Amino acid sequence: MKLRIFSSAACAILLSVAALAGSVLLTSADEAAAGKASKKLEGTWAVQVTIHDCQSGADLRTFPALLTFAQGGTLTETTAGFPPAARTPGHGFWRFTSGNAFAATSMAFLFGPDGTQTGMQTLTQAIEFGDDPDTFTSTASSTITDPNGNQIAATCATAVAHRVK
Numbered sequence: 001m002k003l004r005i006f007s008s009a010a011c012a013i014l015l016s017v018a019a020l021a022g023s024v025l026l027t028s029a030d031e032a033a034a035g036k037a038s039k040k041l042e043g044t045w046a047v048q049v050t051i052h053d054c055q056s057g058a059d060l061r062t063f064p065a066l067l068t069f070a071q072g073g074t075l076t077e078t079t080a081g082f083p084p085a086a087r088t089p090g091h092g093f094w095r096f097t098s099g100n101a102f103a104a105t106s107m108a109f110l111f112g113p114d115g116t117q118t119g120m121q122t123l124t125q126a127i128e129f130g131d132d133p134d135t136f137t138s139t140a141s142s143t144i145t146d147p148n149g150n151q152i153a154a155t156c157a158t159a160v161a162h163r164v165k
Contacts, residue, residue: 040100040129040133041069041094041096041102041127041136042069042070042071043068043069043163043164044066044067044068044069044163044164045066045067045068045069045136045161045162045163045164046064046066046161046162046164047064047065047066047067047138047159047160047161048062048063048064048159048160048161049062049063049064049065049079049081049140049157049158049159050062050157050158050159051081051155051156051157052155052156052157052158053156054141054154054155054156060155061081063079063080063081064079064080065077065078065079065080065081065159066078066079066164067104067161069094069104073093073094073095074091074092074093074094075090075091075092075093075094075104075105075106076089076090076091076106077089077090077092077106077108077123078090082110085111085113085115086110086111086112086113087108087109087110087111087121088108088109089108090106090107090108090121090123091106091107091108092104092105092106092107092123093105093106094127100128100129100130101126101127101128101129102126102127102128103124103125103126103127104123104124104125104127104138105122105123105124105125106122106123107120107121107122107123108120108121108123110144117147118146118147119144119145119146119147119152120144120145120147120149121142121143121144122142122143122145123140123141123142124140124141124142125138125139125140125159126138126139126140133163134162134163134165135160135161135162135163136160136161137158137159137160137161138158138159138161139156139157139158140156140157140158140159141154141155141156141157142154142155142156142157
């Protein structure tokens, strides 16, 4: 009887250890896939941004930008969409989401003609790779808040990016 209880307990422990080992291996495989995919996005990209009216979808204007995705998930961006004195470079983060997709968010300070801070721009992007590892497309939304954090504007955008080599 004691042998049967011991045997059942040992079997339960072995099954638990096997299940734990399997989940660690799956997590490691997922992390490895994310790490490999992340290499695809890392680097500097020349981006052509098109701002759209969020309701009608009508194109409003197009301008270039530069995005740099660093190892570890940080992001720095600059844009020709604002005069340099009106907006700082954006700083933020990015992450692998799945397959060929990434998400990124960056923030930049905005200033008026007299140099007074007028608000903050937050840019949120969904990035997608196709067959070419040196090109991606993205859809984005941008919100502008006043210095108190109240939203005063929102825009939508699409972009096409090419790796800077």
